[in-house]
Amino acid sequence: MDLRTEIAQSWRRAELSGLSPASSVERLNVADVDRRSRLLRAASPVLDELARQLAGTRFCVVLADDECRIVARRFSERSVELALENISAVPGCQFLEERTGTNSLATPFETRRGVSVDGDEHFLEAMKQFTCYGHPVVHPTTRRMAGVLDITGPAGDANALLGPFLRRAVADIERRLLDGAKLAEQQLLAAFQSVQHRACAVLALGQDVVLANTAATELVDTADHRLLRELGRTHRGLGRLRLSSGTPVEVRVEAVSASAGLLFELAPVRTSSPVVSRPPAERGLFPAQIDERLRGAGRARRRVLISGEPGSGRTTAARVVAGDQPVHEFDASDVVAGEAEWCTRVAAAASLPGLLVIDGIQLLPPLAAVRLARLLDTTTAWFALLSGPPSELHGEQATLAARMHRRIELPPLRERRDEIPALARTLLRGFGDSLRLTPGALELLGSQQWPGNLRELAGVLAGAADRRSAGDLTAEDVAPGCTETAPGAALSGWEQAEYDVIVRTLRACEGNKVRAAKQLGISRSTLYNRMRALRVR
Structure with missing residues (x-):
């Protein structure tokens, strides 16, 4: 079967999720619907008008929220309701591609654009009886996806006018969302002015x-x-x-x-001991306790293992250890160009003054790790070994790391969320003194998960600085580099811990979600749900 590009890509995503065309559509992850949500308040009059226009037809409209969970339906015939129930298209059920394949709720939600799916273009056999068109609903102010609106009818009744018909309805919902936002702002202003x-x-x-x-x-x-x-x-x-x-x-x-x-x-709060209210002190890129341990290792010229996730600042930390001493850097990934030659160059550098830094020891082949360990045993040279998280060190790599006098693990940026405004300001100074971050930009930066850690944050700021060389950097300036383009709710302590466990497990399983779900003791669909809810990328 010849599939359009966007449909073929969706089928591929469904297959990678472990679905097959014969998979059944079960009522998984059904939740209560918030009848007072902004989306439903804005959409209900539009849905009622759509129902009036579709009266007497076999078409229905379905609205899903920002988690692609169905929150409302409109239809005029009992047979349509039964057909929807047979594929679990009921309020509270979440339609995601990894569970329901290619369809006009899940696919627009995944691609963030309008998609038509007709008959056999559906991935699951159970849905091939329908023709449908779905389009994202985007909040006009925040530009966040507020939901997905879908129109569905029997296969064979496809009509080129379905798209324009539904897009007009989406525009009406978006306009009502904007009006509601303006009213909310007026209410907030009135409450603030009163106190x-x-x-x-x-x-x-x-x-x-x-x-x-x-x-x-x-x-x-x-x-x-x-x-x-x-x-x-x-x-x-x-x-x-x-x-x-x-x-x-x-x-x-x-x-x-x-x-x-x-x-x-x-x-x-008045306390028995005076509390000084002041802006946060000027700081470097690492928590004060970590910074002191790095500098202490430098003062004592102790060999140190610095570990952390990619982008967490391992190389910068090594330079903090070195202080004003020379730094000689070697990358373990260069071993592939010649193991013996690489080890010889490291041995030659061991006679030089200063700190000898070996980056990425988790990448060292066993023989290179053994030769480097032997060098450590036979020389008094000052070494800093850099690695990924300690869990990534195995065999000879772990034996090599055990020869270090001190071990310092750098925390990921997502565990330093309260420090992000100060860190962003510190990094921004590297692009000039004429740039400032507005409160909106800082809030947006603080809402990200930063899988690339400090390096990713620096990259986002560099891109924003390229676009605006002086003045205030707003949320719009930093948004192009952010995964989420509007600040969202912060993860609770429990959710953050869950996020960290999932990230560590996925990394240990090299991104294989089937293995990760098995290791976590949960189903694959539950893992996908939690990844989406926690914004694990």
Whole structure:
């Protein structure tokens, strides 16, 4: 069968997920639907109008949310309802390509663009009875995907007008989302103005709006916004929080409305010992404790193993150890060009003053690792060995690492989320003193998972600096380099731990999701669900 490119690519994704055309569509991961969501409030009048226009036909419309979970349906015939139930297209059911293959909910959700799927173009046999067209619903302000709207009918009833018909409905929903956002902003502003003159710090956080009185501007740093949003998700009334400056505060949290945002009143807590409220101190690229251990290893000229994920700053850390001493760097990946020659060059460098750095020892072949270990035993040269996470070291590589006097593991950037604003400012100084990051840009940077760690953050800032050589860098300036192009909710502590376990397991399984799911003791579909929910890329 000759398939269009976008359909063929979708089939390939379904096959890689372990699906076959004969796979059944089961009601997996069905959840309650939030009937008060912004999407449903905006879409319901549009869906009702679509139902009126489709009355007497065998077509239906289906709306899914930003997780591709069905939240609403409209149809006029009982036979259509039964057909939808037979393929589990019911409210609360999540339609993803790894579970339902190629269709007009899952495929537009995956590709972020409108897709028509007719009859045999569906991957699963159970869905080949339908012709359908689906189109993403994108929030006009945040540019985040708000959901997917689909129109479905019997195979053979395909019509070239389905696409334009549905796109007009999508545009109506998006316009109503924008109107709702404007109303929410007005409600938030009114609530803020009613209390902004109080003696305490007052801060209002909406989806895309931040309002603060003078006291809040002096007390609250941009890095604290995420802490406050997290508190607002779990508390109403009074709560306590320690700001990024170290200042403990008492916080009163009030929800302005279901969708407008949160209002915070903050007052520093008086303690028996004085607390100095000040901006975060100027810092380098590593946590203070790690930085001190690196410098301590340098002062004592101790051999050190520096481990961490790719991009976490291992080479920079080695230069911190070296201080003002010369650095001689060798990359273990160069061994492939000639093992004996590489080992000879390392041995020759061992007689030079300064720090000898071997990067990527987890890549060393066993014989090269043995020869390097023998060199360590027979010389007093000062070495720093750099590796991936300790779990990646095996056999002779682990034996080599055991010869180091100190071991320092660099934390991934996702575990340093509160430090991201300060780190971003530090890295940005490398592109000139005339650039500044706005609160919106810092919030967006703080919402990313950063699988590439410091190197990825530096790359995003470099791209933004290329696009704007002076002045304020906004969220729009940094968004092209970000996976998520609008700040989302921060992961809870439990979710962050789950994210880390999944990432480590996938790395250990070299990206093989089937093996990773087996090692984690969960089904493949559960792994895919959690990866999407936690934004594991």
